[in-house]
Amino acid sequence: MSLPEVSTHQQIDELRAEEHHPTPRQYVKVAIVLFVVTAFEVAIYYIEAVGGLLVPLLLLFALIKFVLVVLWFMHLRFDSRLFRRLFVTGMAFALIVFAIVLATFFFRDPGAFTESNGSNGSSSSE
Amino acid sequence: MATAALTRRGMFARPRATTGWWSWVTTIDHKKIGILYGVTAFVFFLIGGVEALFIRLQLARPDGQVLDAELYNQFFTMHGITMIFMVVMPMGVALMNYFIPLMIGARDVAFPRLNAFSYWVFLFGGIFVYSSFFLGGAPDGGWFGYAPLSRTLPGHGMSYYSLGLQILGIASLAGAVNFIVTILNMRAPGMTFMRMPVFIWMSLVVSFLLLFAMPVLAVALFQLMFDRLFGGNFFNPAVGGDPLLWQHLFWVFGHPEVYILILPAMGIVSEVLPTFSRKPLFGYAAIVFAGVAIGFMGWGVWAHHMFAAGLGPVANTAFALTTMFIAVPTGIKIFNWVGTMWGGSIRLTTAFLFAVGFVAMFIIGGLSGVTHAFVPHDAQQTDTYYIVAHFHYVLFGGAIFGLFGGLYYWWPKVFGRLLGERLGKLHFWLYFIGFNLTFGPMHIVGLQGQPRRIYTYPENMGWDLWNLVMTVGAFVIAVGTLVFIVNAVLSRKRGEEAVADPWDGRTLEWTTPSPPPEYNFSDVPLVTHRDDFWHKKYARTPEGEPVRVFAGAEHADDDEHHHGIHLPSPSYFPALAALGMPFLGYGTVYKILPAMIVGAAILLLGLFGWGLEPSVEE
Amino acid sequence: MSTHEVAVEGAVHEEHHTSMGLDNVKMAMWAFLGSECLFFGSMISTYLLYRGRTASGPSPHEIYDIPYTSVSSFVLLMSSLTMVLALAAFQRSDDRQGRIWLLATAFLGVTFIGGQIYEFTTFYEEGLALATSPFGSSFFMLTGFHGAHVTVGILMLLSLYGMSAFGRIEGGRSAARPVEMVGLYWHFVDIVWIVIFMIVYLIPE
Amino acid sequence: METCLKGSDRKSLRAAALGVLLLVALVLTGCEDRAPQDFLNHPIGETAKEADRLWDIVFAIAVVIFVLVEAVLVFAVVKFRRRPGREAAQFHGNTRLEIVLTLIPALLLAGLAVPMVSTLFAAAEEQQGALQIRVVGKQFWWEYEYMDSGVVTANELHIPTGTPIRLVIEGDPNDVIHSYWAPRLFGKQDVVPGRTNFINMEAPKPGTYWGQCTEYCGLSHANMRLRVVAQDPDEFEDWLALQEEPAAEPTSGAAAEGQKLFLENACAGCHAIQGTDAAARVGPDLTHLAGRSTFAGAMFETNEQNLVKWVTDAPGVKPGVKMPSFRGQLTSEEVESIVAYLLTLE
Numbered sequence A: 001m002s003l004p005e006v007s008t009h010q011q012i013d014e015l016r017a018e019e020h021h022p023t024p025r026q027y028v029k030v031a032i033v034l035f036v037v038t039a040f041e042v043a044i045y046y047i048e049a050v051g052g053l054l055v056p057l058l059l060l061f062a063l064i065k066f067v068l069v070v071l072w073f074m075h076l077r078f079d080s081r082l083f084r085r086l087f088v089t090g091m092a093f094a095l096i097v098f099a100i101v102l103a104t105f106f107f108r109d110p111g112a113f114t115e116s117n118g119s120n121g122s123s124s125s126e
Numbered sequence B: 001m002a003t004a005a006l007t008r009r010g011m012f013a014r015p016r017a018t019t020g021w022w023s024w025v026t027t028i029d030h031k032k033i034g035i036l037y038g039v040t041a042f043v044f045f046l047i048g049g050v051e052a053l054f055i056r057l058q059l060a061r062p063d064g065q066v067l068d069a070e071l072y073n074q075f076f077t078m079h080g081i082t083m084i085f086m087v088v089m090p091m092g093v094a095l096m097n098y099f100i101p102l103m104i105g106a107r108d109v110a111f112p113r114l115n116a117f118s119y120w121v122f123l124f125g126g127i128f129v130y131s132s133f134f135l136g137g138a139p140d141g142g143w144f145g146y147a148p149l150s151r152t153l154p155g156h157g158m159s160y161y162s163l164g165l166q167i168l169g170i171a172s173l174a175g176a177v178n179f180i181v182t183i184l185n186m187r188a189p190g191m192t193f194m195r196m197p198v199f200i201w202m203s204l205v206v207s208f209l210l211l212f213a214m215p216v217l218a219v220a221l222f223q224l225m226f227d228r229l230f231g232g233n234f235f236n237p238a239v240g241g242d243p244l245l246w247q248h249l250f251w252v253f254g255h256p257e258v259y260i261l262i263l264p265a266m267g268i269v270s271e272v273l274p275t276f277s278r279k280p281l282f283g284y285a286a287i288v289f290a291g292v293a294i295g296f297m298g299w300g301v302w303a304h305h306m307f308a309a310g311l312g313p314v315a316n317t318a319f320a321l322t323t324m325f326i327a328v329p330t331g332i333k334i335f336n337w338v339g340t341m342w343g344g345s346i347r348l349t350t351a352f353l354f355a356v357g358f359v360a361m362f363i364i365g366g367l368s369g370v371t372h373a374f375v376p377h378d379a380q381q382t383d384t385y386y387i388v389a390h391f392h393y394v395l396f397g398g399a400i401f402g403l404f405g406g407l408y409y410w411w412p413k414v415f416g417r418l419l420g421e422r423l424g425k426l427h428f429w430l431y432f433i434g435f436n437l438t439f440g441p442m443h444i445v446g447l448q449g450q451p452r453r454i455y456t457y458p459e460n461m462g463w464d465l466w467n468l469v470m471t472v473g474a475f476v477i478a479v480g481t482l483v484f485i486v487n488a489v490l491s492r493k494r495g496e497e498a499v500a501d502p503w504d505g506r507t508l509e510w511t512t513p514s515p516p517p518e519y520n521f522s523d524v525p526l527v528t529h530r531d532d533f534w535h536k537k538y539a540r541t542p543e544g545e546p547v548r549v550f551a552g553a554e555h556a557d558d559d560e561h562h563h564g565i566h567l568p569s570p571s572y573f574p575a576l577a578a579l580g581m582p583f584l585g586y587g588t589v590y591k592i593l594p595a596m597i598v599g600a601a602i603l604l605l606g607l608f609g610w611g612l613e614p615s616v617e618e
Numbered sequence C: 001m002s003t004h005e006v007a008v009e010g011a012v013h014e015e016h017h018t019s020m021g022l023d024n025v026k027m028a029m030w031a032f033l034g035s036e037c038l039f040f041g042s043m044i045s046t047y048l049l050y051r052g053r054t055a056s057g058p059s060p061h062e063i064y065d066i067p068y069t070s071v072s073s074f075v076l077l078m079s080s081l082t083m084v085l086a087l088a089a090f091q092r093s094d095d096r097q098g099r100i101w102l103l104a105t106a107f108l109g110v111t112f113i114g115g116q117i118y119e120f121t122t123f124y125e126e127g128l129a130l131a132t133s134p135f136g137s138s139f140f141m142l143t144g145f146h147g148a149h150v151t152v153g154i155l156m157l158l159s160l161y162g163m164s165a166f167g168r169i170e171g172g173r174s175a176a177r178p179v180e181m182v183g184l185y186w187h188f189v190d191i192v193w194i195v196i197f198m199i200v201y202l203i204p205e
Numbered sequence D: 001m002e003t004c005l006k007g008s009d010r011k012s013l014r015a016a017a018l019g020v021l022l023l024v025a026l027v028l029t030g031c032e033d034r035a036p037q038d039f040l041n042h043p044i045g046e047t048a049k050e051a052d053r054l055w056d057i058v059f060a061i062a063v064v065i066f067v068l069v070e071a072v073l074v075f076a077v078v079k080f081r082r083r084p085g086r087e088a089a090q091f092h093g094n095t096r097l098e099i100v101l102t103l104i105p106a107l108l109l110a111g112l113a114v115p116m117v118s119t120l121f122a123a124a125e126e127q128q129g130a131l132q133i134r135v136v137g138k139q140f141w142w143e144y145e146y147m148d149s150g151v152v153t154a155n156e157l158h159i160p161t162g163t164p165i166r167l168v169i170e171g172d173p174n175d176v177i178h179s180y181w182a183p184r185l186f187g188k189q190d191v192v193p194g195r196t197n198f199i200n201m202e203a204p205k206p207g208t209y210w211g212q213c214t215e216y217c218g219l220s221h222a223n224m225r226l227r228v229v230a231q232d233p234d235e236f237e238d239w240l241a242l243q244e245e246p247a248a249e250p251t252s253g254a255a256a257e258g259q260k261l262f263l264e265n266a267c268a269g270c271h272a273i274q275g276t277d278a279a280a281r282v283g284p285d286l287t288h289l290a291g292r293s294t295f296a297g298a299m300f301e302t303n304e305q306n307l308v309k310w311v312t313d314a315p316g317v318k319p320g321v322k323m324p325s326f327r328g329q330l331t332s333e334e335v336e337s338i339v340a341y342l343l344t345l346e
């Protein structure tokens, strides 16, 4: 583990001094971007032409918003790497574990499934 | 003094008592809280053990008449829940509470009041679950409460389950956050990560496992609660709910959970073996790394509990492979423990015996665990007593042996008196023999087809003899437990007084007096080595032999210059806030809105009082 | 567990020595948020699994009102802005302005919750309830727990406001640190909504 | 003694090693052949044998690891006991040894994974022309439906020997999870409400194989047993043909009276008897009840005495059962006539 090891008060103070806060102006800029992206999200939802691109685009837009809020509003950009790790570990566990969980539902082995009738095991709405 | 007593902040006068009943309710000293955790967990161990004895009595003979089906089902469910959530987890937390600050050179945990809150929530949660026995029946859906059975079982039992485990989970989560911050941020100067005792490392891994696993259980329990109490359809197959969702959520929590149960014990063993072998731990880095690896890999194996559920061959293969390979890091630990003893100068104390007993028995449980990973044969084993054998070998032979090793090892530090070695050894051998008599034959009857969770079996099944043996074994364990109790009582009365460092220990806790003062260390230690205390006590001859440089223990505290130490002051609020939990619980189970409101109000009141109260009384 | 007490709990330790030079409470908060990822992850997966399971009652896109929800999403998003502005104000020791932004944030939060309550009632009238179908259960659980988080956040904001107004913030003159902690929580709840808005409302079945 | 020590019995010895009770176990279980659900010593069906072959390898290796590691452990404890005048050697590790001891288990497991995966996929493969039988688990009994002929029966599964069988394990959406298992023939599969699972199997020789439900399913989980009756194909065909027949009309007075009572009372609201008006499927189909050697989840032998107890007060003899007690509703004479009727349902 390469976590930063700081043990003297002096170093702590240095860290404090380094603490970097965006200005309100920057905050407002971020918020404007957030607003625009949200507008896009809603817009493409209604635009037929987007077609199959809808879901990837939505994912992308949500990701942008997510990252902006986390990095700027939550200061993760400027803060200790440890905090990033704590959060990203949680995110990663959640994403991986639940991707697998959902995969076991949506991609049940066809082999185990031939001729199954009346099963509502997965994707029942189709 | 008089002015201090008059200080009023918030609603109550600040609690002052340092002895007596109230001092325990209001304490936020990690050591006292550790003791509270330990005593509570031990009481639950007796209760869970008595339930096990009834289970064994019922099964001793075919067509047993000791319990009826209803009571039997409650007993095995409560036995499982108790042992896991109210015994092994909190007993680990007890030791973690007491010794994390002492071993990293801190004066307390990062959030002392949150720590107290965890304990009270745990206690109230346990009492809440147990009260169901007197309110119409305890949970009876098995400790993993498979839906849809758990949502349809009549009575309130499984509602208590869904809310009770929720409450216990809150305690665990709060504790986990606390320990993570404590370990990361409260270490004494010089205590780098690679100088931390392995027990600290394992506590850190456990805390992370709790941090990420408890919320998954929380969601599953909420879903069950909605299903049972508010007409939810999460697990109602009749309208498209999928029972496997529960299984996934439960075991995504459940498998990390089993490592939550075993890793503290592994940490203890990694402290006890070097101390009594007079050797540094063999392959420290590898043991630490293996512990972290187990923690990680533990997230990728959960569906091995669902091999018979019909996930299909691809998923089964994937989970079987991940499961098998968990043996590798675990093996590293086992080999390095043996390496630690190798070439040592071993003192066969009780603590050491329990630690070695842990290694010896855990190997058996681990190997049977690996045999479960062979899916086609697991289809035969699963839900038989072969599984019951596996998990008691890792849970009793593993966790419980390890925890008792820790108790014998650290007892003198906590209570200032040693536990008797003669009785201790008697205890160990009774446990060792009784344990193998009880759980060894389970492998055999399991492979002869005895399913688990059956309250009765007819006489022509060929299981009679072994079941009788198991029952006898369980009573041998019970006698062993009584021996321990006697030992503890005698030790309190006339046990040998403990010096600060009775075992010639290696880590910081042994530099403090036994028991340690409230502030732990009069001077915050400066750490220069792994096994720092040992290095302060011993220099090395050119041949590498240790020579004593000063009598470390006598260095004990001089009581002079601790006056400037500001410790957090006791507080009513953590216990008060926790008291809201059972109200919320009962209110929800019986859908009594006023009770829920009262519970929420108490909780909020506690939290506000807590928030407005300065943590140190000037 | 609410985060409020954590925020205050650690305050005294502020000036204490810490081995990583980091703030205890902040570390606790980030750990807690990591944990929350799995909490919401579980519920979101449940929703994804049950989205189409409507043996009876309406299906998702029969009842969602996207323009309406877009507006409330926007409100919540903007509350993140007011939240950081509050923090910035407290950090430059402008407590008065900080309190105003706190109130603004709480107000936007209340607006969001009000919108959610309205949405829930409409859905209920249109035949979707917790008990209607697995879809209903998972929808109400996910958005409901999110709403509960917002509510807790509002409570914390108001408490902060009160504590600052009555000078009861511990550990210094300014409420910047507790505000930062509550802010982290608040933004987290906001990003959860970003995900929910996309997954629950926008992505078609 | 010596006779115990051959063939499959030796496995018990190894099992005992695992349970530490080496010798005792040999004497006491090695010779025990009165364990009808034993899959360790006497696997018979093809699926069970496949699993058993895998087990043989895995278990042998596990025993070797067990013996080696425990031996070294005990040796270390004994050898390095504290002795006066000897100081502990102060070393911190041995990287090369540690790497070797990491690789050995890893390679070993990788090797073991191969037969595991192939057995696993083989077991999942559907055999051509298999006889398909639907199995539904209910609290606390089993319903079978022969998918070709539509024959419905309960608790006792009849199968032809030497024929591949595919059990279609279907969960009743209004019931709970159960698990279908006849150890000597095949490993278990869960019966999950709303889902379908499969068991492929084959019984090489005739016999009655025991099994039971192994997923905890409520009060009478322990009493949810089953039998699989494997018959020569000819006999099986005869049996199946008989099952297709409707129930015999009762001739004797008591039985005729019983039939009337059966149809008049609640019984017909839950049970089906082909050839009568009773057609409900809440409880087992009783058309050929008397042809089954056991009833109520293979819990009781089918005889007059047991049936009388059952019809009088089913929950009294089987906790939690979904059939109500008729004590107080039916006189003992009435019960006896009903039972007389039931016993004509060959």
Ligand code: HEA
Residues within 6 Å of the ligand: B144, B258, B259, B261, B262, B304, B305, B307, B323, B324, B326, B327, B328, B330, B331, B332, B334, B362, B363, B364, B365, B366, B367, B369, B370, B372, B373, B378, B381, B382, B383, B387, B390, B391, B394, B395, B398, B399, D065, D069, D104, D105, D106, D108, D109
């Ligand atoms: C402390 C708790 C604990 C621990 C540590 C473990 C450890 C392991 N467990 Fe266990 N397990 C439980 C508690 C635990 N388990 C419980 C409670 C259940 C039942 C739940 C229920 O149904 O109620 C269960 C059930 C369970 C199952 C499901 C069985 C079923 O229901 O069908 C499986 C399946 O794979 C399994 C596997 C394993 C494996 C592979 C390990 C491994 O971590 C073990 C690794 C250790 C070793 C292998 C030994 C030492 C290693 C060496 C000496 C190196 C050389 C070894 C080899 C090359 C093999 N466990």
Ligand code: HEA
Residues within 6 Å of the ligand: B045, B046, B048, B049, B050, B052, B053, B055, B056, B076, B077, B079, B080, B081, B083, B084, B087, B088, B141, B142, B143, B144, B388, B392, B395, B396, B399, B400, B438, B451, B452, B453, B454, B455, B470, B474, B477, B478, B479, B481, B482
């Ligand atoms: C750490 C966990 C742990 C521990 C320590 C134990 C300990 C014991 N367990 Fe455990 N057990 C589980 C965890 C544990 N168990 C779990 C998770 C299950 C699964 C539950 C489920 O299926 O849902 C289970 C299930 C289980 C079963 C299977 C039940 C079934 O499937 O039907 C059995 C059966 O024999 C059993 C037996 C025992 C016995 C005899 C002990 C003994 O070792 C107990 C020893 C302790 C004592 C004997 C206490 C001593 C008490 C006294 C001396 C009295 C003194 C009293 C006063 C002073 C007031 N347990």
Ligand code: CUA
Residues within 6 Å of the ligand: D137, D138, D139, D140, D177, D178, D179, D213, D214, D215, D216, D217, D218, D220, D221, D222, D224
């Ligand atoms: Cu059916 Cu157990």
Ligand SMILES: [Cu+2]
Residues within 6 Å of the ligand: B254, B255, B258, B301, B302, B304, B305
């Ligand atoms: Cu597991």
